[in-house]
Amino acid sequence: MSAKVVVSKRRNVNRQAIFLITLWPFPEDFFLSDPELKSKVPLEYLSHKEKYEEAVRKACLLFRKVIQLQNEGKGGMDNFREVLGGQLGSAILPDGNPITLHYVMFIPTLMGQGTIEQQAEWIQKAWNCDIIGTYAQTELGHGTFIRGLETVAKYDPKTEEFVLHSPTLTAYKWWPGGLGHSANYAVVVAQLYTQGKCHGIHPFVVQLRDEETHEPLPGIKIGEIGCKLGMNSTNNGYLGFDNVRIPRNYMLMKNSQVLPDGTYVKSPSSKLTYGTMIFVRVVLVQDAATYLKKASIIATRYSAIRHQSQIKPDQPEPQILDYVTQQYKLFPNIASCFAFQYAATWLWDTYNNITEELETGQLDNLPELHATACVLKAVSTADAAQGVEMLRLACGGHGYMTASNLPSTYGLVTAMCTYEGENTVLLLQTARFLVKMWQNKTNVYKLPTMKYLATALNRATPFEKSVEWVIAALQKTAAGKIDLANRHLNERVAKGQSYEDAWNNTSIELVSAAEVHGRTIIVEQFYNTVQGYKSRVSKELGTVLEQLLQLYAVNAALRCTGDFLRFTEVLGKDITVLQTWLEELLSQIRPNAVGLVDSFDMRDEILSSALGCYDGNVYERLFNEAQKSPLNAEPVNKSYNLYLKPFIKAQL
């Protein structure tokens, strides 16, 4: 992302690695050097209210600058993408941007679901920021299961209006970013009722606040939902309706319509609205890679600076990076950064190809894409969250400090396990597709990610120390697990359980099968990517990429040795070979570890970590960060005279 190329003697890896990872240039300095975009006091010291106010200040300034760049013809949507979804935005607004959803959800929904006339009415206003919108779908009582939403939009043909209403407390919208006090409009998802019939959920544009005074409009009950594990300046809000009336043409009608007399005209294909959901999950795989990179840089650089304990008596304390247990915490996560990055790139390309097909009416590949996006989102976000936490713990006590930026990074990455489809729910969706394909294998050959299912179970996979073997063994294991889960499902049905109960009772095995399928795809794509690079990069870089691939593969294998021993021909003694292979790779990667994380090329301002800076001045930075605490501005805090002194001086 930065054009700056950083070089240092302790860095050994060919800088080509940069170019394999990030491609588009971006004027980071224009933002990061602006003193107005820095906070006088680190945000963590402010009150919740002050955090929000500071975030609004910065967000307005940030978008002014993006628009300025655009007006000057310097970059277009890419700038928005980096500021909104990239790491630059999170460096400037580390605890969330209260206007993000205006760009990420409000405008795209108007574009995707509005008619041409509606787009003409709304998009210019939204694009000029004359109105600030958000996207209100999730409710207090319902998240991933959107069919269960309770907010009602009832059509009244007499006035040609919809009446929005929250029949229960659980019908209140809950979570939308910027909804609390920032947005004055929202796209609201509600159950559409017309002519006495419910037609399921549909999107409506609703004005929430007066465009001049910002006061909530009559019937709008609105506020913020309170503090959270992270994202405390995103201004997540709640929203209740007390019979709020909106004009008929405020329903977004690109897909379905309600005519003036109340007649409902159905969408030609419900699969078309699928698109955005898949798109977001595709992006999340990339985000998982980015967060894991951030934590990997911080923990690896810190491990090169921190010296502790003794390997040998009477020798100086070694870098903790030289402890093999520490390498085991760091290096597999570095390998995962590459794995998730390549999987994200591949998924993005696949998504684009299939989206192109959709436009020509070809829908055949959509279910596989959906199943793949579900499982990759679930596996990559779960692993990235666990990885970030492992890396945080690998930094010991200092990883617990806000100044390390590891706690906030964890707060952001773990949220991804829940939003945009809870991970267990997503794994079960992939499992449903896998079982369907398994039960009717004739189609499996046509599906790139699943064709292995046709042959894997009968293929001999004698052990050898190679990535190819790991892939074959993972495929056989995934197939074996799907087969076994499917048999257990059928057995339960044969014993008289309904298919639904049998499905629920088999769900632990189904989730596990889907997970192995996901890991299989990730190792395969890593393998394919490295094969593709080999002719294009130096021999040295090729070797390092191969080591990372092997490390990812052998670690994936060692995570499921129990399954391998059940479903493949592997033997106990082979596991010992895998363990030795892993240990060899850790020692091969050791000299390049710092260079590898440098190649992720995140600027110090983006890392925002006292432990992770490029210059390695860990202790000076930790100390300087502590000096910023407002408590340290005065030698004696007022609580001494107020409470502590009376306590000390009292006769107890």
Add this chain to the structure above:
Amino acid sequence: MSAKVVVSKRRNVNRQAIFLITLWPFPEDFFLSDPELKSKVPLEYLSHKEKYEEAVRKACLLFRKVIQLQNEGKGGMDNFREVLGGQLGSAILPDGNPITLHYVMFIPTLMGQGTIEQQAEWIQKAWNCDIIGTYAQTELGHGTFIRGLETVAKYDPKTEEFVLHSPTLTAYKWWPGGLGHSANYAVVVAQLYTQGKCHGIHPFVVQLRDEETHEPLPGIKIGEIGCKLGMNSTNNGYLGFDNVRIPRNYMLMKNSQVLPDGTYVKSPSSKLTYGTMIFVRVVLVQDAATYLKKASIIATRYSAIRHQSQIKPDQPEPQILDYVTQQYKLFPNIASCFAFQYAATWLWDTYNNITEELETGQLDNLPELHATACVLKAVSTADAAQGVEMLRLACGGHGYMTASNLPSTYGLVTAMCTYEGENTVLLLQTARFLVKMWQNKTNVYKLPTMKYLATALNRATPFEKSVEWVIAALQKTAAGKIDLANRHLNERVAKGQSYEDAWNNTSIELVSAAEVHGRTIIVEQFYNTVQGYKSRVSKELGTVLEQLLQLYAVNAALRCTGDFLRFTEVLGKDITVLQTWLEELLSQIRPNAVGLVDSFDMRDEILSSALGCYDGNVYERLFNEAQKSPLNAEPVNKSYNLYLKPFIKAQL
């Protein structure tokens, strides 16, 4: 803990379970009903500085009340224990108590390491709170490896004083609770130099601040370290010395002494100072159980209230507790609560027995106790932290909210993985003892926790569906892993590596071996405890305890199937039996799930969770908590007129 017995129709388990878990009564109402001990605004909305000031206010009041109770003859140390280490303290001061270390570390160290004369001088003052102390050991550069501490205490025989000095920035004390702005004294651990020689680390009493004005004394550089993932009102501080002089008799000399002329007189046994360290780890196993109970109650009750999605079409949305994948997230953690509780109780008894032996000069059992405390601390805190996080994620988006109290609970429980001995370091310490015992097996028979090592490897363990089999298989696996790691260690030495390098290169396997050993002890103690209870409880309660034991055991087995397949006679088809056994247990435990967590008997005030209250009014509470946000006190935040309106109205 509460005397109140809660009963409800939806609760099925025999209330006897309460008495198996907590034993001592405590006047919770005296504290929890005091309006002065409540905060007007939930702490999370305050600034960092305000959080500290509010914590000092409450802490002083809390201890006044404890002392009042004591003066009235109502309970003694038990009250302190509950307020300081129990859940009551964390209900009143959820983000930490800035005076805790005065009672938990300062006074005990004076008692444990001061001479009779020193105790006479200091303890009365400390006990009356005429002085407030803390314990300053960890430095910016060194934590678990205490031999590496850099703070120097150099004896000057001319003035009969010690000169305390921080030769580097990394020598600054860093982390002690209350050190920032609360304490005016500290026990400081420093490298003792006298007559030109370093004698290693020793404890010194140092005055930090003026007893009247609270101003830092000359040469004392002091402040707080800044924000952290949790415990933001514990006032963790830093402390540097610029040649600070203290009288000779401020060195705590119970064990070692420096005579007026500077002669160093060595401690008779260094093992005696071991005691406190082991004690704290023993207590942490109990704490791990307590935090996991808290999260289990919250997540289980919420799962009984939350309805979502559909198992069967056209049927109402089920409680999410009926999804088998949800049960799989909750019930093994409930079983772990019992497992850790019983392990903690057993370890506590063992600790007390061995401490009694110590007083008669019997030191033989100390190394085994040390190894056991290390591994149980590491396994229980790691599992509890992972468990709390899994339970938080099992509550979906609402688990991300501060009002659920799950984020703070995680912040507190994960810290235990690092403090009082970093978990990987502790596992390696246990591994060191295990390998020593393995290499010289003659002594193994005498060690209750390790005698299995003498025979496990040669014992046949044909598969059967029983806890006894799981224990035998775990023992054989632990022995197999220790044996294999030991062989790899020897092979590396035979190939020319130094023992230390070979140890480092084998450390992944060593850690893994120690971990299985720890799990073996936990399952064994769970088994022994349930066997002991069987004759004392009703048949129904006995059945439930047996189910929990089985669930813990089968889950422990399924977590290491790869190891079982390597080191025991288990076959792939047996794993399928284990999986079915697990599923049967989940369905058996389902009707009692809510009753089981009720039996942990934590009051709503202790849980402090909108999701976990006894009455199940989840949504009302979430909504009411949101109303407490100061942002919701006014319909339009000032940032609208300051920033948002100018942004909206600008011609962009």
